[in-house]
Amino acid sequence: MANSPSGESMAHRIIRVIEAFDGEHRSLSAAELARRTGLPSSTAYRIVEELLAESVLERDGQLLRLGTRLWELVSRSSKVLGLREAALPFMEDVQAVVGHHTVLGIIEKNEVLYIERIGSNESTINITKVAGRLPIHATSTGLVLTALGPAEDQELLLRRRLKRYTDTTTTDPDELRRELAEVRRMGYSVMAGTIVQESTGVAVPIFNADGKAIAALSVVIPRLGGPLQTSITALQTAARGVSRALGWDGTLRDAVRRSL
Amino acid sequence: MANSPSGESMAHRIIRVIEAFDGEHRSLSAAELARRTGLPSSTAYRIVEELLAESVLERDGQLLRLGTRLWELVSRSSKVLGLREAALPFMEDVQAVVGHHTVLGIIEKNEVLYIERIGSNESTINITKVAGRLPIHATSTGLVLTALGPAEDQELLLRRRLKRYTDTTTTDPDELRRELAEVRRMGYSVMAGTIVQESTGVAVPIFNADGKAIAALSVVIPRLGGPLQTSITALQTAARGVSRALGWDGTLRDAVRRSL
Numbered sequence: 262m263a264n265s266p267s268g269e270s271m272a273h274r275i276i277r278v279i280e281a282f283d284g285e286h287r288s289l290s291a292a293e294l295a296r297r298t299g300l301p302s303s304t305a306y307r308i309v310e311e312l313l314a315e316s317v318l319e320r321d322g323q324l325l326r327l328g329t330r331l332w333e334l335v336s337r338s339s340k341v342l343g344l345r346e347a348a349l350p351f352m353e354d355v356q357a358v359v360g361h362h363t364v365l366g367i368i369e370k371n372e373v374l375y376i377e378r379i380g381s382n383e384s385t386i387n388i389t390k391v392a393g394r395l396p397i398h399a400t401s402t403g404l405v406l407t408a409l410g411p412a413e414d415q416e417l418l419l420r421r422r423l424k425r426y427t428d429t430t431t432t433d434p435d436e437l438r439r440e441l442a443e444v445r446r447m448g449y450s451v452m453a454g455t456i457v458q459e460s461t462g463v464a465v466p467i468f469n470a471d472g473k474a475i476a477a478l479s480v481v482i483p484r485l486g487g488p489l490q491t492s493i494t495a496l497q498t499a500a501r502g503v504s505r506a507l508g509w510d511g512t513l514r515d516a517v518r519r520s521l
Numbered sequence: 522m523a524n525s526p527s528g529e530s531m532a533h534r535i536i537r538v539i540e541a542f543d544g545e546h547r548s549l550s551a552a553e554l555a556r557r558t559g560l561p562s563s564t565a566y567r568i569v570e571e572l573l574a575e576s577v578l579e580r581d582g583q584l585l586r587l588g589t590r591l592w593e594l595v596s597r598s599s600k601v602l603g604l605r606e607a608a609l610p611f612m613e614d615v616q617a618v619v620g621h622h623t624v625l626g627i628i629e630k631n632e633v634l635y636i637e638r639i640g641s642n643e644s645t646i647n648i649t650k651v652a653g654r655l656p657i658h659a660t661s662t663g664l665v666l667t668a669l670g671p672a673e674d675q676e677l678l679l680r681r682r683l684k685r686y687t688d689t690t691t692t693d694p695d696e697l698r699r700e701l702a703e704v705r706r707m708g709y710s711v712m713a714g715t716i717v718q719e720s721t722g723v724a725v726p727i728f729n730a731d732g733k734a735i736a737a738l739s740v741v742i743p744r745l746g747g748p749l750q751t752s753i754t755a756l757q758t759a760a761r762g763v764s765r766a767l768g769w770d771g772t773l774r775d776a777v778r779r780s781l
Contacts, residue, residue, distance in 0.1 A: 270571040270574065270575075271531040271532075271535070271571065272531075272535055272568065272571035272572050272574070272575050272577065273571070273574070273575055275531070275532055275535060276575050276577065276590075276594070279591075279594050279595070280594055282594075282597075282598035283597050283598050284597050284598060286598070287598050287600070287603075308532065311530040311531065311532035311533070312532050314530065314532070314533070315530075315532050315533055315536050316630075317532065317536065326598075326600065327595060327598050327599050327600070329599070329600070329601055329627070329629050329634065330536075331539075331591070331595045331599075332595045332596070332599045332601045332602075332636075332652070333629075333634060333652050334536070334539050334540055334542075335539070335587060335591045335592045335595050336592070336651060336652035337542075337543050337544050337651075337652040337653070338542035338543050338544060338546070338547050338586075338587050339587050339589070339591075339592045340547070340586065340587070340589070341589055341592045342592075342651065342652070343547075346651065349639060350639075350640075353613060353639070367589070369589050369593075370576075374589065374593060376592075379609060379610075379613070380610075391596060391597075391602065391606065392592070392593050392596035392597040392602070393597070
């Protein structure tokens, strides 16, 4: 259907236009937008006109930006919204008790995708942002969800070439395998300085009605003198509440049952 | 470009497919989806295949649902995200002080669109939901934003046929004009039972760097015995914080200056 000579579908080309906008490029001129999509200008301009007509894009003076329409359509039905609505009150509890950034993340296409973050306390460096991504092997969220996930995902991770962010980032497959086993045994992950020297991430799993670890609740605390035990306890308590709100009945899959 | 015989653009048809999903229809069979779009089945199926290839849709067993991709693309650049990120810490403050649902809303295409809601206290009936819409004339958010907005928007509202939700919903243009003037004078709106008998909405404006009222912060409290004065004070205090976070310098447009 309406594929270009390059074989790209219209949906693909529309996504390329939407994708050209990000946190650093919230408004773009039509020319910049065409350039960022890599589409022929005439194609890009026609798609822009179509998306303006649908209120997916809107004019911002001489520039273009994403309108509210797509956000509204996506938000009212996305599985992300259900998860974050269930988690938000419990995230507030964690933030109140621990006093540091509280973050909700999932694994999406081999990376950690953060879907909510609360807390205005800027006492430690936290590079997570909503709708931002970080690598699995360097984050507490990535490690706990991989450790409690399917064995094949662990093997895939161990076969990948992993980037060393700091001197405590584990990139050696054997060492990472031992760390995953330890996280599975403990039921939570603690990652000290693996992505930013000064910060420690602590993450616990959230289970769905099938007892599958579908998301992680985490805090980012100062590596030196941060409230580590308090964080673990608060997260474990809150994550049970979120899991229950998602229909979890308190039973766990085999891999997790051994440890918790 | 690739317009159908009916003259609809591809972007329009893709939006119709995405739009078929909502809070009550988070997962759909391909046949249900085709039916809800009103598109010819073959067209709907081809668009579904394209959207599956782009991870905009994903399979949920035998059904289809919106994937995370579009949420991610939209969230990282939408103006909604910047507003809600600025507002969220202050919404938590209001929720802590008032103890009732705290809501963030904007006006979008002649309706109120709610973009965030926090608070798990279920002490009063609150029909707002995230990415949900309510009518301007029956909500505190709609009235305060219209009262402080352009005069032409007020005239447009007064010319519309307005629905009476309860016996306190104002639908008479002359009465509504007086209420708008009163809201403009006070700088906030209080709507008692205008959409749900048992609840009162209280809303204050949030200003952007240009001193324009772009959103409203509101609470929904019990109509009988709810903390009305506390709500007004907490909202006024918090809204100044949100406005400042958006770059507002404390000066107001003429319409508002008179009152605050």
